[in-house]
Amino acid sequence: MNPALLTREALAQYAVESREAFEAELRTLVEIPSISADPSHQGDVRRVAEAARALFERHGGRAEVLETSGNPLIHGWFGEDPRFPTITVYNHLDVQPADEPEWTAAPFSFVVDGDTYRGRGSTDDKGPALTAFFGALAARRAGVPLNIHFLWETEEEIGSPSFEGGLHHHKGRLHTDAIVVSDTVWVTRGKPSTPAGLRGLKGFILSLETADHDLHSGVVGGAARNPLAELIKVVATMMDGETGKVKIPGFYDEVVKPSKQELEEWAHSGFSVATFKQDHMITGLRTEDPMKVMKRVWGRPTMEVHGVVGGYTGPGIKSAVPPRAEIKLSCRLVPDMDEASTMARIRAFVNEHFPDVQIHEEHGLAPFKGHVTGPYAAAIKDAYRFAFNAPCAFTREGGSIGATKTMEEVLGCEVYFLGLSLPSHGYHAPNENYDWEQASGGMAAFAHYFETVSGFQR
Numbered sequence: 369m370n371p372a373l374l375t376r377e378a379l380a381q382y383a384v385e386s387r388e389a390f391e392a393e394l395r396t397l398v399e400i401p402s403i404s405a406d407p408s409h410q411g412d413v414r415r416v417a418e419a420a421r422a423l424f425e426r427h428g429g430r431a432e433v434l435e436t437s438g439n440p441l442i443h444g445w446f447g448e449d450p451r452f453p454t455i456t457v458y459n460h461l462d463v464q465p466a467d468e469p470e471w472t473a474a475p476f477s478f479v480v481d482g483d484t485y486r487g488r489g490s491t492d493d494k495g496p497a498l499t500a501f502f503g504a505l506a507a508r509r510a511g512v513p514l515n516i517h518f519l520w521e522t523e524e525e526i527g528s529p530s531f532e533g534g535l536h537h538h539k540g541r542l543h544t545d546a547i548v549v550s551d552t553v554w555v556t557r558g559k560p561s562t563p564a565g566l567r568g569l570k571g572f573i574l575s576l577e578t579a580d581h582d583l584h585s586g587v588v589g590g591a592a593r594n595p596l597a598e599l600i601k602v603v604a605t606m607m608d609g610e611t612g613k614v615k616i617p618g619f620y621d622e623v624v625k626p627s628k629q630e631l632e633e634w635a636h637s638g639f640s641v642a643t644f645k646q647d648h649m650i651t652g653l654r655t656e657d658p659m660k661v662m663k664r665v666w667g668r669p670t671m672e673v674h675g676v677v678g679g680y681t682g683p684g685i686k687s688a689v690p691p692r693a694e695i696k697l698s699c700r701l702v703p704d705m706d707e708a709s710t711m712a713r714i715r716a717f718v719n720e721h722f723p724d725v726q727i728h729e730e731h732g733l734a735p736f737k738g739h740v741t742g743p744y745a746a747a748i749k750d751a752y753r754f755a756f757n758a759p760c761a762f763t764r765e766g767g768s769i770g771a772t773k774t775m776e777e778v779l780g781c782e783v784y785f786l787g788l789s790l791p792s793h794g795y796h797a798p799n800e801n802y803d804w805e806q807a808s809g810g811m812a813a814f815a816h817y818f819e820t821v822s823g824f825q826r
């Protein structure tokens with residue numbers, strides 16, 4: 369190993385030298401519209417997997433596209449020396465749809481605007497994936513004695529429905545000492561954080577049909593049932609729209625309160641309500657108290673209404689009583705809640721009070737409880753400090769990554785997080801972006817992390 373290539377200065381120099389290649393590779397990935405939610409983009413999901421394989425081969429690594437019952441996985445690696453420890457970096461290369469009208473340029477054209485990179489998937493999660501990749505190249509160049517593997521998923525944004533099956537199937541080749549996920553956000557720029565937990569997610573749809581065609585609200589209205597109005601009542605009975613409080617009995621029973629020590633970390637994480645609002649471009653919140661905001665997003669479960677379908681919304685008057693309606697909802701879950709018991713409570717409540725409302729469940733994601741102690745957690749903190757010259761706090765994430773718990777269970781090792789995205793990068797938002805400060809610092813953070821963990825006992 370040549371430690372001279374792993375100093376702060378050498379890695380800064382490495383980043384500058386790699387910038388052109390990094391931008392070219394990021395352009396290739398971002399310009400493939402690998403939208404996992406849209407069946408018409410299946411071919412693009414396949415293309416991004418092939419592009420990833422080619423990326424490894426172009427840079428002296430090896431890779432294979434692994435089939436699952438759904439979208440493929442990409443397993444890429446540098447080194448397979450049995451004497452060395454193995455680290456696996458997880459990212460996803462599928463993206464959210466991008467049909468928001470606010471995009472200032474085509475979402476799948478990669479725009480370089482000074483130090484900012486714009487395009488769908490630039491920060492979630494193609495930019496961080498490539499940053500870790502270039503960090504690995506730096507570590508390899510310095511001869512770090514570590515097998516660096518990558519596991520890139522292509523159906524994270526639809527809740528990883530085939531991931532577990534795929535992992536079981538390919539488990540033999542995926543043995544690793546630990547996993548590091550780069551798919552999370554900092555508190556804000558200059559304030560790195562790594563999650564001690566992620567929320568889970570359980571989606572469901574309520575539907576109600578009370579007739580098979582539009583009815584005249586003058587002729588039958590008053591006597592006829594209105595499915596749209598009834599479903600709105602169901603939602604209002606389940607939750608308070610103003611405070612967010614869920615009124616399903618037992619909903620909060622399994623919630624583990626953040627510990628004193630955790631709250632202490634949060635208080636010193638650099639979180640500010642003003643910055644939070646600015647980063648996310650939101651004007652009003654349910655509370656302006658910083659600790660309450662953090663608790664709500666990181667430590668409490670939610671019930672959210674995503675969409676209401678039914679009735680007439682066109683121009684002018686149409687006085688029909690609609691025959692059917694549908695409301696799409698989901699709950700974010702925190703440790704130690706689980707999808708099945710939460711859904712069972714919701715079902716029991718709806719069945720009791722609104723017996724003819726149908727419930728359709730979607731695939732759920734378990735909440736994740738992270739690890740804040742031990743050498744791997746210390747290595748993460750050290751990597752941030754080294755590369756960004758700032759302390760990193762153990763906070764939590766309000767978002768969900770289904771693969772985390774699955775990887776721990778199937779591969780039998782621990783998952784840690786070295787995320788690089790910022791709130792202002794706009795996960796899932798129009799004009800999603802990533803930037804060179806996070807990319808160049810991130811390469812150094814990953815290189816340093818790889819160096820540290822290469823010294824751990826196998």
Ligand code: BES
Nearest residue numbers: 525526527551552553765766767768769
């Ligand atoms: N990278 C995010 C998860 C995330 C969000 C981490 C916020 C940290 C903060 C991931 O790509 C994501 O968007 N997950 C979805 C999963 C869903 C679409 C099944 C989520 O959390 O909504």
Ligand code: MN
Nearest residue numbers: 460492493551
């Ligand atoms: Mn992501």
Ligand code: MN
Nearest residue numbers: 492525795796
């Ligand atoms: Mn996402």
